Amino acid sequence: AGRTPFLWPLQNLVLWGLGPALGFSALAATACATVMLFRRRELAVLLPLAMVVAIVGFQGPRFVAYMRYFAPAYPFLCLSAAWGLRALPGLAADFSEPVNRALDRVHLPVRISSRSLARTGTALAVAAVLSTLWWSLSFQAIFTAEHPRLAASRWIDENLPPGTPITSEIWDDSLPYPIPGFESSIYPIVATFPFDTDSPAKVQTLVYGRVEGDPTAGLNGADYVVIASDRARAAVRRLEREYPATIRYYELLDSGELGFELVAHFESRPTLFGIEIDDSGSEESFTVYDHPEVRIYRKTAAWDPERALALLLQAHPERAINLLPRQGKTNGLSFTAEGAAVQQAGGTFSDLFDRDGFASHLPWVWWLLWIQILAAAVLPWTTWLFRALPDRGYGASKLIGFAGSGLLTWLLVAWGASHFTNWLIWGVAFAILGAGITTAVLRRDGLVADARSQWLHWVAAEAVFLTAFFVVLMMRYQLPDLWHNYQGGEKPVELAFLTAIARSTEMPPYDPWFAGGTMNYYYLGWFFAVVPMRALRLWPEVGFNLALPTYAGLAAATVYSAGAGLAALSRRPHVSRSSAVSAGLVAAFLLLAIGNLDAAHQAIERFQSLNLATVAADGQPVYHWSLFSDTPFLGGAVGLLSGAYRWVFQHGALPPFDWWRPSRVHYPAFDITEFPYFSFLFGDLHAHLMGLPFFGFTVVLGITYIASVPGSRARSWALAATMGVAAGLVRTVHTWDFPTAVLLIGAALAAGQTLRRGPWQQRWWDFVGHAALAGAVTLLVFAPYTQHNEVFETGLVRARETTRANQYFAHFGLFVAITLTFVVVRYREELNAHRASSRNIAFALVAGPWEVFALATFVAGLTAFTWRWGLTTVALSLLALLFLANLLWVEYRRPQRDTGRILATALFAVGVGIAGGVDVVQVKYDIARMNTVFKFSLQAWQVYAIASAYGLWYVAQPRRLMPSASNPGRLGALRWVPAFVTVTTLGILLAGSMLYPWSGTRARMEARFPGSPSGTLDGLAYLPYGF
Structure with missing residues (x-):
């Protein structure tokens, strides 16, 4: 019951079936044989190795995995152990030179000869044989006694x-x-x-x-x-x-x-x-x-x-x-x-929290200091690990410092090394600070050089973090309430979880909704917020309102690193060194500072409502301006103009803005279409919100890994291990993001080795090693979580509903336009470069005006044909994926590859695939598609934001949107028209996307109990007014 597959049977096999000496010798020899088979092509070890792998691989995950079922593997394990022990003296002698070099590095005046090491190896082999003999003979006592x-x-x-x-x-x-x-x-x-x-x-x-x-x-x-x-x-x-x-x-x-x-x-x-x-x-x-x-x-x-x-x-x-x-x-x-x-016995509430403590006055100052000090402490490491990024990982350091201290604390508690106490929290924080100071001293020259060369990126990343933090902080000061009678969300649940985690002595924490039970939820996002809350002894209702701006700032800073990194990898001689900053800023803006286009739709409807004069007795509307009132689109345009006129010149009152409606643009379906700005404005400290920076961090790691693989083996191995930690964090903060994060990490590992130069064997085995390392780190580091977590139902089924194309555009419209603009520019560039010799079918489809017209006709027909069955979004997504995949193929075959452009194109494809994939499959036992659309659309939004930031940066470069005057092409003097139409369209869509922060924020601030106080972070201050 509750046994770990493979590990439990292997433990019994090594300790009892073979005995410790023989068992560990067999395991070590099998590992060496594996290396020899794949590194040196030593086929002599193939048969015993294959038998061991086959038997253990088949029996290891079985429900009944007793030792006797592994008996067929014993002869081959003994054979491997004998071979390994026989080779041990020679192998030990070969380590003489590496051992002496290591001694020289630590300035020890000691030399160890190969003969001494060989004798040591012989002694170990003899000891293994003798101890195995003693072990086996000791079991005879069982059968000589009654x-x-x-x-x-x-x-x-x-x-x-x-x-x-x-x-x-x-x-x-x-x-x-x-x-x-x-x-x-x-x-x-x-x-x-x-x-x-x-x-x-x-x-x-x-x-x-x-x-x-x-x-x-x-x-x-x-x-x-x-x-x-x-x-x-x-x-x-x-x-x-x-x-x-x-x-x-x-x-x-x-x-x-x-x-x-x-x-x-x-x-x-x-x-x-x-x-x-x-x-x-x-x-x-x-x-x-x-x-x-x-x-x-x-x-x-x-x-x-x-x-x-x-x-x-x-x-x-x-x-x-x-x-x-x-x-x-x-x-x-x-x-x-x-x-x-x-x-x-973990202590009372007042033992853990102090309403009148030193941090209770201006708590956000102390909270922000906690984040900033830890971020500075890890900066000496991140500048080495993220060397390939223009900001040297400065943006990601905010998340690494904040989550790193929480993760180390959690590991010590979850593995049973300590109870969850304030002493432990402060001890971990000071350990990180001390290690950071030591590393900074050792790397002071490199740090100073990075600060001087990349100061603009550091200032930009810091500005992005602080802006997001303070904007959301001001929202919480204005609206600190942690409930509302009909638009309160899940804040009581989240506050209960936050409090329960803070009051738990061991991990997993207790479940506040299940007496005597452990929390069976992805809870580490709250745990990371609890760490500074416990350290500063802040009350949970205050810590709740400080965690929201924290995760906003972390998401913004992390995505800045991703956007700037993509642009820096695609740098051209005519592009300034600082232009990557703009890509990072745009990425953060597109992630957090815009809404979907439903706010623009509402704005049109609100102005059109002012054109309604009255309703006749027969129920027909009577308009002030009735021109074209029965004509689709034209009647709406007239009504819009009429409403605008009455609002400007007659001071007409617009109906209230529905700040909730944009989160349900698939209405009447149950689908949730939140976007990051809505999530932070709504203020639910839920896992999907806390998962934003961690999911973005996997993208940052993927970009960094691909850029770092050609330069440093040590750094690539360190990044692979960090990817394992990142995958575990995503799983424990917001499990819905875990499958996509694993796919992104796997794709990054594969892409890094594919794009790298060198023998394919070396690249293949580096991929295998890095993937195995990342997987092992995820499994081992986060084992306390997986061992106490239970998933009752899982799996995918065919999606029961689909998204109409107009609904898709209402949510992702701006990103669709940017994706289309990027694809059109890229295809035009490729056609200009390869028009004469290209035999690419996709290029042939857009080679000229008539071909483009034919393609547009096909798309219109495909839309009309699939609309009846609700498959338009799937069909158009597949078409977009084909065009993007073609760009990836062309880019891969190029002698001089543009790494940033490849990764951005791939991210566009990921965004299209995730957003359209919810129309193909959904999670089993979901409420219709509610959570499937909710969770995966947020992933698509984040990936789209990063890719779109690059796309805008890319097309904004000189001569990308408009042909040069020296090469006007077929358009001649009208060469500026496509660029004008494109910029105008993008500008209109961007303005429409920015309407929600303007209108939605004000409407949201009014959705509260009358008289509830503002200017505080106490989330329960509304209680005297709400009941």
Whole structure:
């Protein structure tokens, strides 16, 4: 129950099946054989290696993975171990030179000869052989001694009079055995049922038996309790939630409190030369068959059935639930008795938070100082790791410092090294600060050089972070309320989670909505906010309102690094060195400072409403300006002009702006179409909001990795490990982003090695190594989270609804226009460069005016044909992906590749794929497509924002939108028309996207309880006015 696939069977195989010395030798030799096979093409190791991999790979993830099922692999493991031990002296001798170089680097006047290392290797090999021999011989002691169950049976025959009732556990052997000269049937057997799920009825049966009033049933009717092995008593401890009273029963037996005392104990251990091996930690089948531990308990005068029943009921068997074995690792999402006691003793609310503490006055100042100091502390590392970015990772350092301190704190708590205390938080913070200062001193010349050369990027990234932080902070000061009666969102849930995490002593935290339960949610985003909140002893309702601007600033700074990085990778001689700054600023702007186009739609509707004069008796509207009122579009245009006239010259009052409607542009479907500005304006501290900077961080890492692979092997390995951490962070902050993040990381690793020069074998194995490292880091570092997290339903199904093209454009309209502009410019560039020799089909489709007209006709027909079935968005997305994929292919085949352009094109494709993919598949058991559209559209928005920032930067370069005067092409003097139309269209769409921050913010600030105070960060200050 709750065993880890592969690791648990391998642990048993190494420690018990082969013995530690032989087991570790076999593992080391197998690892070396793997390296030799792929690095040196040593085919001699192929057969044993293939057998081991096949057997372990097949049996390792099985539900039943006992050692005996791995027996076919043992000969090959022994063969590998023998080969490895034989080669160990020579291998050790080869390390003489590297060892001496390492000693020289640390200035130790010591030299180690190859002969000494060879002798050391020989000694280790001999020690491994001798210890394996001792290990195997020690197990012979089991079979030279009497079997414990036979010894127990003999003891029963010699000490218990005939007719003495004794217990026997179902699913275990019943004692005594029938041995020569002994009649086992003379002892009445009282059956117990330890593997039945606990309940008050089971406890009643255990004490009194199944038949009420039977004096010979249950413990009350037994004189002796016989435990024939640890099969039941060891197994039930792995499912404490299902067997609380059964576990309590065994504990009371051992302590004597139940009214039974231990009178006989039989065991047989592996022993040689007086040294005994305790193999009780091995798998069940290794001990319970040939050398089980048998215990016999005798009833004493202290036995009282009512008292025994009361003691067992104290374990609350009524709370027991039937669990699947795989749920053992989470204990049914419940605390163990020990864990619950630790959480309850973690301190009172006032012990952890102080309303009048030093940080309670201007709390945002202290909070911001915490973030800035930690960001500065990690800057000496990020400037090395993100060397390929123009800002040297300055933007990402905000997230790394903030989340890094939280992650280290969480790891120490989750792995059981410490409780979650303020001392731990401050200790980790000072450790990071100390390490940062030390690194800064060691790298002071490089840091100074980076600051001088990249100061503009550092100032821009800092400005982006602070702007986003303070804008959202002002929103929270203006509207700090953490609930509203019909537009309050999920803030009570989030505040409860935030408080529960802050008050938890161990991880996972307790669940405030499930008494006695652990939090089964992706909670690390709140945990990271709790760390400064606990350190500063701020109340949760204040920390909540400070976490919102924090994640806004982190998202902005992170995406700045991505946008500037793309532009810097695509730098041209005629482009200024500082132009990448503009791409980074635009990326942050497009992510956080705009809304979708529904606000523009509302603006048109609001002005048109002023044209309505009255409604006639027959229900028909009467307009002030009725020209073309029955003509689509023209009537609307006239109504818009009329409304604008009446608003300007007659001071007409516009109807209220619906700030909520843009988050539901797929109405009447249940789909949620939030965008980042709405999320921060709405103020729900939910996982999708907190996940924004972490998802963006994976993009930053991918860009950095691809740019760094050609230059530094050490840096590329460090980035691969960091990618593993980033994937784990995404999983634990907002799991919905995890699949896409994994795909982005995998694609970045593959692209980095594909675009890199060098032998394909070297690039292939670097990809495999980096991918394995990233995966291992994700699995191992975040194992405490995955081991306590349970997913009940998962999978994908065909999408039950689709998005109309007009709905798609209402949400992603600006990004669609930028994508189209970028694609058109790129195709025109390629056609100009390769018109004569190109045989590319996609280029042929747009080679001239008639071809473009034919393509436009096809697109119009495709739209009309697919509209009936709601597949227009899917069809047009697939078409866009084909054109983008063609650009990627052309770029890949180019001798001198533009890395930034490749990555931007790929990101455009990712955005199109995610946004259109929700029309193809959806998450199983979703409410229609509500959360599928919600979560993945936010991912698409972020990817679109980064790619679009590059796209705007790219097309804004000289001679990109408009042909030069010396080469006007077919347009002649009208060459400026396409550029004018493009810029005008983009400008109109940008203005429409910016209407929401203008109109929506003001409307949102008015959606609160009358009289609720502003100018505070106390999220509960509304309570006296709201109820």
